[in-house]
Amino acid sequence: MIQASGLRKLYGRTVALDGVDLHVRQGEIYGVLGQSGAGKSTLLRCVNLLERPSEGTVTVAGQDLTALGDRDLNKARQRIGMIHQHFALLSSRTVAGNVAFPLEVMGVPRAERERRVAELLDLVGLGGRGGDRPAQLSGGQKQRVGIARALAGNPSVLLSDEATSALDPATTASILDLLKRLNTELGLTILLITHEMNVVKAVCDSVAIMADGRVEESGTLAELIRTPGSRLTREIFPLPAPAPGDITLTFTGQADEPVISEVVRKFGTDVSILGGAIENLAGARVGRLRVTLSGDPDPALAYLRSLGLIVEVAEGGSR
Numbered sequence: 001m002i003q004a005s006g007l008r009k010l011y012g013r014t015v016a017l018d019g020v021d022l023h024v025r026q027g028e029i030y031g032v033l034g035q036s037g038a039g040k041s042t043l044l045r046c047v048n049l050l051e052r053p054s055e056g057t058v059t060v061a062g063q064d065l066t067a068l069g070d071r072d073l074n075k076a077r078q079r080i081g082m083i084h085q086h087f088a089l090l091s092s093r094t095v096a097g098n099v100a101f102p103l104e105v106m107g108v109p110r111a112e113r114e115r116r117v118a119e120l121l122d123l124v125g126l127g128g129r130g131g132d133r134p135a136q137l138s139g140g141q142k143q144r145v146g147i148a149r150a151l152a153g154n155p156s157v158l159l160s161d162e163a164t165s166a167l168d169p170a171t172t173a174s175i176l177d178l179l180k181r182l183n184t185e186l187g188l189t190i191l192l193i194t195h196e197m198n199v200v201k202a203v204c205d206s207v208a209i210m211a212d213g214r215v216e217e218s219g220t221l222a223e224l225i226r227t228p229g230s231r232l233t234r235e236i237f238p239l240p241a242p243a244p245g246d247i248t249l250t251f252t253g254q255a256d257e258p259v260i261s262e263v264v265r266k267f268g269t270d271v272s273i274l275g276g277a278i279e280n281l282a283g284a285r286v287g288r289l290r291v292t293l294s295g296d297p298d299p300a301l302a303y304l305r306s307l308g309l310i311v312e313v314a315e316g317g318s319r
């Protein structure tokens with residue numbers, strides 16, 4: 001649904017994006033994770049060409065946006081919704097007026113606008129609040145208005161720029177639940193910019209981790225969790241630096257199985273657990289465990305690998 005190839009963006013001598021490739025499949029929630037200055041918001045603005053890349057191409061729904069003139073680009077943007085970090089609501093308009101604004105720009109007749117606005121406000125849980133002003137709303141309610149407005153043109157793609165970073169944890173969870181529901185019910189493809197790992201863990205199917213204008217790693221959460229040395233795995237499951245011979249086990253489907261007790265029974269080895277955690281990711285329970293094994297660990301490690309666990313042994317130990 002979204003394909004960015006070789007994106008570079010320069011601001012004078014400053015390189016904001018440096019050869020970024022991005023592949024977002026239809027119907028998925030794709031997170032772009034990174035700290036301030038990583039280039040993630042610039043990438044988002046390049047996707048709908050609010051910023052035109054210095055080099056590279058952006059294709060959305062099979063259409064090369066970088067090849068379009070202004071008129072065709074404006075038409076293409078109507079199929080790309082945008083949610084902003086600080087809501088970007090018009091204080092002079094009511095809630096309904098804010099949601100109706102893009103429909104007015106598109107020339108939608110008044111009766112159809114009113115029907116569509118009522119439908120959208122019900123969809124985001126604000127039915128009956130159309131006459132309120134933004135100042136009367138909480139932060140979470142304001143973001144729901146922003147989401148309704150972004151959906152006004154029936155977009156196939158929704159771009160979210162740090163949509164939850166100004167919200168408290170409980171409100172963040174409710175907004176993420178809403179985005180997941182919209183993704184499921186409407187088939188929306190969502191590209192979500194965030195600096196919060198909890199957002200990625202809660203709703204994302206795939207992720208790209210950015211730093212210094214580059215993508216350091218990308219893929220589905222399941223793929224990255226199963227990749228030895230993955231930065232995503234290290235950040236989701238922070239463990240102290242291993243000592244030589246320490247063994248790190250990553251479970252991607254066996255988190256609820258008695259794997260360790262089986263190793264003890266089968267191989268008569270003692271297992272010392274040094275740390276670990278279990279998380280729910282992309283609909284599956286995933287775990288990471290740091291252990292040491294007594295005696296010759298090789299038979300036990302071979303057995304664990306045969307079960308599909310990712311086994312990493314710190315330098316200086318048996319493999």
